[in-house]
Amino acid sequence: MTAPIWASLYSAALALVLLGSASSDDYFIDEHVVPSPQQPLEEEMPPGMDIMQRELDLSELLVGLKEGPVAFSPRASRPRAFVPVSKYDVQFPLALPTAQNIQNICLHGFRRPRYPESYFPSSGYGVSKRQADAVNTLEAWFVTCCIRGQTEEARLCCAIQAWEKSISHFCEVGFRIKAPQFYCCKLNKSEWLPCFDRSAQNPEYNPTEDSPVQPVLTENKFNFDPSSCPGASLTPQSIRDGKRGEKKSATPLNVDLDFPLAAPTDSNIGSVCRNLKVRPHYNIKCLKGLDQVALQAKSINTLEKNFKVCCKNNNKERILPCAQKTWQEEMKKFCVASKHKRIDFPCCDGGVQFECFKNISTDPDYSKTLTKNLSxxxxxxxxxxxxxxxxxxxxxxxxxxxxxxxxxxxxxxxxxxxxxxxxxxxxxxxxxxxxxxxxxxxxxxxxxxxxxxxxxxxxxxxxxxxxxxxx
Known part of the structure; x- marks a missing residue:
């Protein structure tokens, strides 16, 4: 048989083998399980910017390979184009807090995504993990602002400070560890804020989760400086223009109130009972016009009174269950009362969230007492x-x-x-x-x-x- 005939038969046999193998799930991806190309990349780019103009995390290029090798179309001999898709999407960055979205920031805080360590594989996805950590940290700081700020102006000023610090920290750490940088960080420092604000996927901070999410604790600290609040002149436009208003709003009240009290546990129940007499009780009469502070102070007073009853129990094994029950009941009452007074408290969104109350307590060990700062x-x-x-x-x-x-x-x-x-x-x-x-x-x-x-x-x-x- 001549050489051309052998070549033709060999080519036909090879084509049949390839077509038959294309249906095997062991080696090739079926056409219907290819990841959707509409799913966002690990770092979103503004419209018109080519993906080849930015650095990519290695895990972003390898994500598609975890499903199997490239498939051949049943109707063609050429493979489909490879589309690098992230399975671990992060809604990053967050937008500039404004007078228009500050209520959503506080009201829907626990219906926006959080990213615990278990969300990602143990290796890879370094870029997405850094972005997720930035989101977790800023959302935790927002909770602090929403709880501590006694007026909407104070909450907004606090949230803006937290947002700016989060961006600076994210970019500066990236440069320090020489990681692939988000494209906004590659601009001049004066352009970071407007770039991050323009790139936000949810600028109104609307709720995107069907049920409340669990908060993720952060080790990064944020201290609100009310003396630097620029007031109503701080607008999205002034941020974009790199300008700050000259007027300053009145300094928010200095409130020394550790709300909520921590959930009683095996480790702190001793302090709960031992320090009853030296923990602060609050005068509600001095809080007229301050609905949120008054409601928190009243809740603390009631809880301390109920703790006293529990701690008098002769059976020590019943003290902790009693304290835990009265704590849960008081948190429920607080959420009901806060709705009646139209107070937006993050841990009451969608009903009382005990885990939220547990995680935001500033004195988990019940160590703060009236005698601690005496002289x-x-x-x-x-x-x-x-x-x-x-x-x-x-x-x-x-x-x-x-x-x-x-x-x-x-x-x-x-x-x-x-x-x-x-x-x-x-x-x-x-x-x-x-x-x-x-x-x-x-x-x-x-x-x-x-x-x-x-x-x-x-x-x-x-x-x-x-x-x-x-x-």
């Missing part, structure tokens, strides 16, 4: 109780008369100096009180200071004075 200056408020109930045998009135009418800084200096003089004069006396004799033998002013501070702490606990959380 000798508190003698001015407690000297009468100390003299009556916890006397250390020294004339504190002399210190009070000399120092307590002064300004805070002068008062602190005056008391420290007067206490030292009091210690010297007491030890020089032949009739020094027994409680102070040990300190005199040691010639230790620190010992004497400790005696006074112990008395101040006991007196503060005995006062049971309700404080106003707003200064």
């Amino acid at each position: 000798l200056s508190n003698m001015c408020d407690t000297h009468k109780i100390i003299t009556k109930k916890f006397s250390v045998g020294v004339p504190l009135k002399s210190v009070v008369r000399k120092c307590c009418h002064l300004s805070p800084i002068e008062k602190s200096t005056c008391i420290a100096q007067s206490v030292e003089e009091l210690f010297v004069s007491t030890c020089s006396s032949r009739k020094s009180p027994p409680s102070v004799k040990r300190c005199c033998r040691l010639s230790s002013p620190e010992c004497f200071h400790k005696l006074l501070m112990d008395a101040i702490i006991k007196a503060t606990s005995r006062q049971k004075k309700k404080i106003c959380p707003v200064s």
Whole structure:
């Protein structure tokens, strides 16, 4: 048989083998399971920019290979074009907070995506993981702004600061670790903010999840600086133009209120009961016109009262279940009351979310007490109780008369100096009180200071004075 005939037969046989093998699921992708080319790439590009103009993460190029090799079309001998598609989409970046979307930011926070570690494979997808971490961090900061900000202006100012810090951190870390950069970070630094804002997929911060998502904790810290709030003149246009308004809004109220109280657990139930008498209780009368603060303070007072009942239980095994039940019931009541007062609290979106309340508590160990930040200056408020109930045998009135009418800084200096003089004069006396004799033998002013501070702490606990959380 001639060579041309052999060549023709060989080609025909090869074509039949290839066509038969194309139907095998073991080696080739079926046409109907090819990933949709409409699914977004790992880093979205603005319209008109070619994908070849940016750096790609290696995992982005390999994602299609995990399904199998390239398939041949049953009707053609040429393979279909390979389309690199990310299965692990991240809604990045987030848009600039504005007066128009700040309500959605706070109201629908837990109906927007979060990306826990389990969302991604253990290896690869470095670019998407960095973007996901940026989204998780900023959403966590938004929750802080929505809870701490007592007015919409304060929430907006806080959210803008968080957004700007998030962008700067994302780009600067990328440059530091020499990772493939998001295209906005490659622009001049002054152009970062408008570029990120234009690239946002959900500029209105609308809810995109059918049910509330679990928050993802972040180690990155954010501290809101209300003194730098530019007020109503801060608009999306001013951000895009790189301009800041000159007017500043009134500084938001300084609220010292740790809401919500942490969920009782095996590890903190001891502190829950032990520190009952020295944790703050709040005066609701001073909070007129501050619905959100008043509602939070009232919730804390009620919960502390119920904790007291639980902690008196003679059966220790029942204390924790009792505390956990009363905590859940109070969080439910808070969410119901917040709706009646038209307060948008993130953890009440779609019903009470216990996991949300657990994760946003600022004092999970119940370690913050009225006595934690006490100093000798508190003698001015407690000297009468100390003299009556916890006397250390020294004339504190002399210190009070000399120092307590002064300004805070002068008062602190005056008391420290007067206490030292009091210690010297007491030890020089032949009739020094027994409680102070040990300190005199040691010639230790620190010992004497400790005696006074112990008395101040006991007196503060005995006062049971309700404080106003707003200064």
